[in-house]
Amino acid sequence: DAGVIQSPRHEVTEMGQEVTLRCKPISGHDYLFWYRQTMMRGLELLIYFNNNVPIDDSGMPEDRFSAKMPNASFSTLKIQPSEPRDSAVYFCASRGLPPDKSSYNEQFFGPGTRLTVL
Amino acid sequence: AQKITQTQPGMFVQEKEAVTLDCTYDTSDQSYGLFWYKQPSSGEMIFLIYQGSYDEQNATEGRYSLNFQKARKSANLVISASQLGDSAMYFCAMTPMDSSYKLIFGSGTRLLVRP
Numbered sequence: 001d002a003g004v005i006q007s008p009r010h011e012v013t014e015m016g017q018e019v020t021l022r023c024k025p026i027s028g029h030d031y032l033f034w035y036r037q038t039m040m041r042g043l044e045l046l047i048y049f050n051n052n053v054p055i056d057d058s059g060m061p062e063d064r065f066s067a068k069m070p071n072a073s074f075s076t077l078k079i080q081p082s083e084p085r086d087s088a089v090y091f092c093a094s095r096g097l098p099p100d101k102s103s104y105n106e107q108f109f110g111p112g113t114r115l116t117v118l
Numbered sequence: 119a120q121k122i123t124q125t126q127p128g129m130f131v132q133e134k135e136a137v138t139l140d141c142t143y144d145t146s147d148q149s150y151g152l153f154w155y156k157q158p159s160s161g162e163m164i165f166l167i168y169q170g171s172y173d174e175q176n177a178t179e180g181r182y183s184l185n186f187q188k189a190r191k192s193a194n195l196v197i198s199a200s201q202l203g204d205s206a207m208y209f210c211a212m213t214p215m216d217s218s219y220k221l222i223f224g225s226g227t228r229l230l231v232r233p
Contacts, residue, residue, distance in 0.1 A: 031218070031219070033220060033221075035221075042223055042224075042226065043209065043211075043221075043223035043226075044223070045220050045221065046223070048218060048220055050218075054217065056219065056220070074207035074223050089161065091163065093221075095165075095219060106165050106168070107165070107219070107221060108165075109162065111161065111162055112161055112162070112163075114161075
């Protein structure tokens with residue numbers, strides 16, 4: 001299994017430009033999560049999907065951020081327009097359904113996309 | 119609201135010694151899960167260990183053990199026989215045992231293992 005795949009691994013862009021981050025979850029996983037890591041705020045959940053449907057987007061910082069999951073094998077996180085304060089590492093993670101409520105399934109993280117907005 | 123607190127921004131440990139990384143949590147949920155992740159300098163997030171709130175025994179995974187004290191709401195990570203490769207950031211995280219299993223992270227502890 002290739003694990004969670006994210007692209008690009010690094011992105012440098014200028015303020016005002018549109019940025020699209022991509023994620024391919026592990027096949028068969030029902031849940032997909034987008035996290036952001038910054039020095040100031042640490043690791044924070046932005047949004048998560050269940051069976052391609054956005055469930056909780058309360059962590060999305062502003063309307064400039066949007067996320068989609070058109071199918072079970074692909075998700076995007078878009079920032080338009082980008083700002084320097086969006087510079088961070090963005091992680092995508094996926095997990096399957098636990099066998100029962102007392103169990104858990106590990107969240108598998110992608111390698112992250114390091115975004116720099118100049 | 120759920121919250122994870124890691125009060126040690128940085129720690130040193132001598133190679134081959136044991137080290138404890140502190141984690142306290144706050145939740146009103148009766149059912150929850152606690153995780154520890156390792157983030158080396160390369161940036162990836164590596165799952166280390168999990169403890170469920172109803173688990174009576176402390177979780178262990180190789181050199182990692184989780185010292186779970188439910189009444190104190192603490193979930194400290196113990197690394198035995200530290201190795202140079204253990205130098206990394208360590209994050210404690212909590213998940214509600216609802217259908218989401220979303221992770222709420224602490225601020226992390228940077229561990230440096232001295233030779």
